[in-house]
Amino acid sequence: xxxxxxxxxxxxxTPNFARLSASATWVALGVAALLIFVxxxxxxLLVPPGSALHISDYWITLFGKIMCxxxxxxxxxxIWGYTGILSLGHGLFFALGGYAMGMYLMxxxxxxxxxxxxxxxxxxxxxxxxYPWYWRYTDHFWYAALLVVLVPGLLxxxxxxxxxxxxxxxxxxxxxxxxxTYAAMLLFFRNDTGFGGNNGFTDFKRILGFPITAPSTRMAxxxxxxxxxxxxxxxxxxxxxxxxxxxxxAIRDAETRVMFSGYNPLYFKLFxxxxxxxxxxxxxALYVPQVGIINPSEMSPANSIxxxxxxxxxxxxxxxxxxxxxxxxxLGKSWFTQTLPEYWLFALGLLFILVTLFLPRGIxxxxxxxxx
Amino acid sequence: xxxxxxxxxxxxxxxxxGRVLTDGVDxxxxxxxxxxxxxxxFDGFKALNDLSLxxxxxxxxxxxxxxxxxxxxxxxxxxxxxxxxxGTAYFGxxxxxxxxxxxxxADRGIGRKFQKPTVFTNHTVFENLELARKADxxxxxxLTARLDSTAHGRIMAVLETIKLAPEAGRLAxxxxxxxxxxxxxxxxxxxxxxxxxxxxPVAGMTDxxxxxxxxxxxxxxxxxTLVVVEHDMDFVARIADRVTVLHEGHVLxxxxxxxxxxxxxxxxxxxxx
Numbered sequence: 001x002x003x004x005x006x007x008x009x010x011x012x013x014t015p016n017f018a019r020l021s022a023s024a025t026w027v028a029l030g031v032a033a034l035l036i037f038v039x040x041x042x043x044x045l046l047v048p049p050g051s052a053l054h055i056s057d058y059w060i061t062l063f064g065k066i067m068c069x070x071x072x073x074x075x076x077x078x079i080w081g082y083t084g085i086l087s088l089g090h091g092l093f094f095a096l097g098g099y100a101m102g103m104y105l106m107x108x109x110x111x112x113x114x115x116x117x118x119x120x121x122x123x124x125x126x127x128x129x130x131y132p133w134y135w136r137y138t139d140h141f142w143y144a145a146l147l148v149v150l151v152p153g154l155l156x157x158x159x160x161x162x163x164x165x166x167x168x169x170x171x172x173x174x175x176x177x178x179x180x181t182y183a184a185m186l187l188f189f190r191n192d193t194g195f196g197g198n199n200g201f202t203d204f205k206r207i208l209g210f211p212i213t214a215p216s217t218r219m220a221x222x223x224x225x226x227x228x229x230x231x232x233x234x235x236x237x238x239x240x241x242x243x244x245x246x247x248x249x250a251i252r253d254a255e256t257r258v259m260f261s262g263y264n265p266l267y268f269k270l271f272x273x274x275x276x277x278x279x280x281x282x283x284x285a286l287y288v289p290q291v292g293i294i295n296p297s298e299m300s301p302a303n304s305i306x307x308x309x310x311x312x313x314x315x316x317x318x319x320x321x322x323x324x325x326x327x328x329x330x331l332g333k334s335w336f337t338q339t340l341p342e343y344w345l346f347a348l349g350l351l352f353i354l355v356t357l358f359l360p361r362g363i364x365x366x367x368x369x370x371x372x
Numbered sequence: 373x374x375x376x377x378x379x380x381x382x383x384x385x386x387x388x389x390g391r392v393l394t395d396g397v398d399x400x401x402x403x404x405x406x407x408x409x410x411x412x413x414f415d416g417f418k419a420l421n422d423l424s425l426x427x428x429x430x431x432x433x434x435x436x437x438x439x440x441x442x443x444x445x446x447x448x449x450x451x452x453x454x455x456x457x458x459g460t461a462y463f464g465x466x467x468x469x470x471x472x473x474x475x476x477x478a479d480r481g482i483g484r485k486f487q488k489p490t491v492f493t494n495h496t497v498f499e500n501l502e503l504a505r506k507a508d509x510x511x512x513x514x515l516t517a518r519l520d521s522t523a524h525g526r527i528m529a530v531l532e533t534i535k536l537a538p539e540a541g542r543l544a545x546x547x548x549x550x551x552x553x554x555x556x557x558x559x560x561x562x563x564x565x566x567x568x569x570x571x572x573p574v575a576g577m578t579d580x581x582x583x584x585x586x587x588x589x590x591x592x593x594x595x596x597t598l599v600v601v602e603h604d605m606d607f608v609a610r611i612a613d614r615v616t617v618l619h620e621g622h623v624l625x626x627x628x629x630x631x632x633x634x635x636x637x638x639x640x641x642x643x644x645x
Binding site for chain 2: 242243244246249250253254256257258260261262264267268271
């Protein structure tokens with residue numbers, strides 16, 4: 001057999017290795033679902049704290065947070081790994097989703113804030129008399145949930161339309177997205193824009209009437225996040241395995257050929273870019289009630305760069321890789337920040353260098369190398 | 373947003389052939405491509421200077437000329453990559469090429485092969501042809517597209533034509549240079565174009581591959597209209613119906629290979645004064 005020969009499934013035109021690994025993928029997904037939906041809830045809620053099998057709230061919160069990051073890394077993989085467009089502003093979409101959910105949580109506090117006012121504490125503190133127009137109706141959960149999807153989606157659509165139509169590519173696109181998230185951060189830091197300034201939103205009390213710190217609420221959010229992660233993995237897989245997925249990869253590898261084949265790359269990029277932003281927004285909305293705070297630092301350029309690092313460490317263009325990357329890097333981060341806080345950034349930098357030098361295809365590349 | 377709404381004509385034909393009398397392009401006056409008074413300049417350099425050229429439907433035209441004569445720029449104008457400063461470019465009697473984008477022009481039936489073979493290196497040969505296939509190329513239909521047996525049959529037919537059937541499952545990036553050239557030609561055939569623009573299609577091919585390419589192009593002429601830019605004069609002599617000589621962005625001579633070779637001006641340009 002010649003080098004690189006892949007047996008072809010002539011009915012679907014897809015290489016057979018995709019079908020061979022399909023069963024392994026289903027097993028992995030099943031195991032993940034079992035862990036998220038059965039093992040973690042049982043070991044956290046039902047197994048008594050003294051037992052060796054007990055999983056503490058600390059780990060539930062940490063894993064819940066990591067799954068949110070994993071969703072973001074997955075979204076990043078769709079646009080960067082598959083389509084070849086590096087965004088260094090994905091933290092913005094994550095934060096926007098988080099802010100929309102955060103405002104709903106602020107308004108759910110009711111009169112139990114420090115000032116016991118109709119308005120959230122930060123508004124009283126900053127001398128606001130009424131809600132600005134953009135926060136109207138955010139006391140309704142479903143409206144806030146709509147904003148979670150619409151705000152990142154619309155921003156990404158409009159920004160993407162002009163950027164892709166102007167054929168802005170490569171490092172120029174990355175720099176502009178970086179500037180975009182930085183500009184948004186400065187805007188959200190201001191006290192007079194109604195986003196809570198540098199303190200952001202915090203001190204949440206309840207979500208949909210349930211106390212937000214109760215173990216059962218925490219577990220519900222954890223399970224919901226796990227469900228979202230698995231759902232986005234399946235949706236992502238369906239997209240990249242479709243003809244559209246092959247067009248995206250073709251855009252990454254030879255955009256002019258795509259154009260002269262009759263596809264308009266603008267709309268394909270816009271589709272995946274907007275979808276990626278919406279997924280980030282949803283991840284942000286799941287993140288905020290679990291960690292209990294959202295502030296403008298989520299929009300700092302460093303956060304967005306970190307998202308790119310998770311994706312690169314895990315392995316671009318594999319979907320599962322970035323999920324693993326987000327988990328590995330963030331577990332490392334949580335260990336370092338507790339034990340050797342001052343060395344974390346060195347470790348992150350070293351990890352990134354080592355992966356770039358020795359694992360250009362990331363952690364997922366290890367597995368692929370072994371099987372091929 | 374009009375680009376999203378470009379027509380993706382339905383796909384019915386299974387085999388290759390019968391591409392001259394098809395819908396869309398009005399070739400009632402024999403001509404399929406009309407360039408008139410085209411001028412293009414880049415920073416003062418006139419790449420094309422009042423270029424006028426007519427290609428008849430079904431012919432195999434070779435375009436030759438020294439470096440910088442404007443051969444590639446001419447293809448850029450026809451495929452929408454470059455807009456002319458002056459002049460008109462019509463596909464058939466009715467389609468104004470200067471108003472359409474690259475994907476729209478490709479969709480109307482003009483296929484282009486680049487000087488450097490450009491294929492999707494991380495897709496298999498089969499997938500390359502699948503992606504190029506004439507179909508509704510808007511986002512949503514692409515997401516939901518399934519490969520039916522007609523499409524599959526057509527891909528297999530083109531694989532036979534370009535002699536890459538044994539390599540169907542190989543990644544295109546692993547093909548030899550000549551095979552990549554052939555794959556790119558196969559991708560053009562999948563688009564079911566009426567006009568093929570081929571920029572140095574046999575560059576880097578072995579003698580044997582060049583011979584086979586000559587056979588392929590001769591067999592395509594008639595069913596398709598081909599415009600071939602080539603430096604290899606033996607190859608041009610073997611395949612061309614008619615030859616156009618470009619010099620400094622302008623047509624210097626036109627006719628059979630023999631007529632062109634005997635033209636005084638051509639001899640001057642090629643051999644020097």
